[in-house]
Amino acid sequence: MKTIIIDDDATARLLIKKMCNAYSEIEIVSEFSNAVDAIKFLNKNDIEVIFLDIHMPLLSGFDFIKTLKKATKIILTSSDENYALEAFEYSKVVDYLVKPISKKRFEKSIHKLKSVIIKDSLVRDDSIFKEKQRNELYVSIERRLVRVPFSEINFVEAKGDYVKLKTDDESYIIHSTLKKIEAKLPSDNFLKIHRSFVINLSKIIDIKDNSVLLQKEIIPISKSRQIELITRLNIL
Amino acid sequence: MEKPNLKYLEALSEGDLDFQNEVISILKKEFPVELNQFKTAVFHENYTKAAACIHKMKLKISMLGLQKSFVLASEYEKELKIGKNRKQQEFEIILGEIYVFLEKI
The missing domain is CATH 2.40.50.1020 (LytTr DNA-binding domain)
Structure with a gap:
């Protein structure tokens, strides 16, 4: 899964990268300290997963999600628990992690991410099959x-x-x-x-x-x- | 009063000393800058900026095992957002503890 990390905090990015290293299926292709640079990158690259901080200068995590056109999966990260409800209003959001993230919680999140991606691909295959049947x-x-x-x-x-x-x-x-x-x-x-x-x-x-x-x-x-x-x- | 520690970092790194050193080096580099930005913002009574500085420091506070201090930081952040500044002294003691800890390691 091609993945990027967006967080204005270098420590946070490093911690997430370290945790991702334990999962061979996750490939961190780039990291960004602000959402604007990430948008430019996403215009030219296909990415499946984004670890996204909510609180960032220039553009917040939520504002960033609104700019996304592709079906990217997002795992939100924040030092605050208070945004969880708002977070799940966005269909692209798979999970919401409160920093500092424990390994156990991260593992759950990756498990959830994989399930969602598998489910999505089954739905996609099924709709292609139905589409073919209809033709x-x-x-x-x-x-x-x-x-x-x-x-x-x-x-x-x-x-x-x-x-x-x-x-x-x-x-x-x-x-x-x-x-x-x-x-x-x-x-x-x-x-x-x-x-x-x-x-x-x-x-x-x-x-x-x-x-x-x-x-x-x-x-x-x-x-x-x-x-x-x-x-x-x-x-x- | 609770003391900063590296338990979270040690558990996460699983003996990867290069990783530990990399994180510590970032903490040592970023924390004094963030501390300074916070103090400047409070001095100029720019509480919105001060709240943003605290928000950024919260990860460092929590990853150094300072759970009560994290709660205080969250409360202070909220307070600053509504233009009040009553927990400054209490919060600055925590920042001082972290500063000394990072100087030592």
Whole structure:
């Protein structure tokens, strides 16, 4: 974890550095006696953890936190217990250490820091996974699950107990219903324009009378769906 | 009256004498400067500045094992922030103790 220390007191910086030495995962990359110099450094460097003193000349620790744009984790340090409540109003603050910091208390703090970082990364991975899930569909074709990105789907057509899913290059016949597939598709990009057709709005080439041209296919528009389709288009 | 000691520093350094000496050297260098800044601020009745000086000295007071003095320093800091200066004499005795201690080690 790339870490910096911001404290106007050289003794405090030295003590924190010494305690950090016991943890191989913490890499102290720089230290600052004021927050202004630290801001300049952070504009050019990615840092995961900051040990930050609250009371400093020029810019206080709390004012400094307000300038942070990146998701940096902060461990606040102070000679006063009185700021603890205010400290935890900032989401970036992981812990609040009262100086002089004991080794035991420091160890707890590092443990907390690691837990928060692990939790954050799990949440991030999960949201990326969910995001990916939202961008694609898996269809069962001859005992295989074939990945079909939403962006490649032109339209889906109901065909009795089956549906035809048409992409730029492929045409898949799937044992399913149009209703089920429609539910899986993002409603901001896909629209049911006929009882048998759900189309990808971004694939429309043109619309003429009661039909839509998608790639080389002409898809009929139900009278009852025309108004909804027109309202969804960005018409000049 | 409690006396300054190096117990905190010794526990933290775990026998690392270079580290201990480095910290002591910073204390010896910074403390007289901070003491002087405090005295000047109080002399000029700049109590806001004096309170800031005490705040900075509080780490040194606590890391030298002076727990009661730390409490007094916190109270005095608060007092100065509201423009009162009643604990000066009491606080300066503590600063004197620290000064002598740092001169000796």
